[in-house]
Amino acid sequence: MADLLTDTQIETALAGLGAWSREGDSITRTAELADFPQAIQVVNVVAERAETAQHHPDIDIRWRTLTFTLSTHSEGGLTEKDTALAARIDEAISSV
Numbered sequence: 001m002a003d004l005l006t007d008t009q010i011e012t013a014l015a016g017l018g019a020w021s022r023e024g025d026s027i028t029r030t031a032e033l034a035d036f037p038q039a040i041q042v043v044n045v046v047a048e049r050a051e052t053a054q055h056h057p058d059i060d061i062r063w064r065t066l067t068f069t070l071s072t073h074s075e076g077g078l079t080e081k082d083t084a085l086a087a088r089i090d091e092a093i094s095s096v
C-alpha cells in the first residue's frame with residue numbers, strides 16, 4: 001500500500017530525476033545503450049532491483065533502446081514506489 005502522489009509531488013520528483021517524463025498515470029524514460037548485450041545487462045540489473053522492491057516496470061526492448069514505464073497498478077497511479085524505482089533504474093543505466 002502506497003499513497004498516490006499529488007501533481008506537485010510528481011513534478012518535484014521528475015525535476016530530480018531528469019530523464020523521466022509523465023504520461024498520465026505513468027512516468028517513462030528511454031535509454032540508448034552501446035549495443036544489445038549492454039541493453040540486456042541493464043534489463044537484468046533492473047529485474048533484480050524490481051524483484052527486491054516487489055515493484056515492476058513495463059520494459060520495451062528495441063535492439064539497444066530501452067523504454068521503461070512505471071505506474072503503481074494497484075493504486076491506479078503514481079506513488080513513491082515508482083519514483084524510487086525510477087532512481088534505481090537510472091543507477092542501473094549509469095552502471096553499465
Ligand SMILES: C[C@H](O)[C@H](O)[C@H]1CNC2=NC(N)=NC(=O)C2=N1
Pocket residue numbers: 054055056057070071072073074075
Ligand atoms: C504483491 C505484489 O507486491 C504486487 O502484486 C505488486 C507487484 N508488482 C507491481 N508492479 C507495479 N508496477 N505495480 C503494482 O501494483 C505491483 N504490484
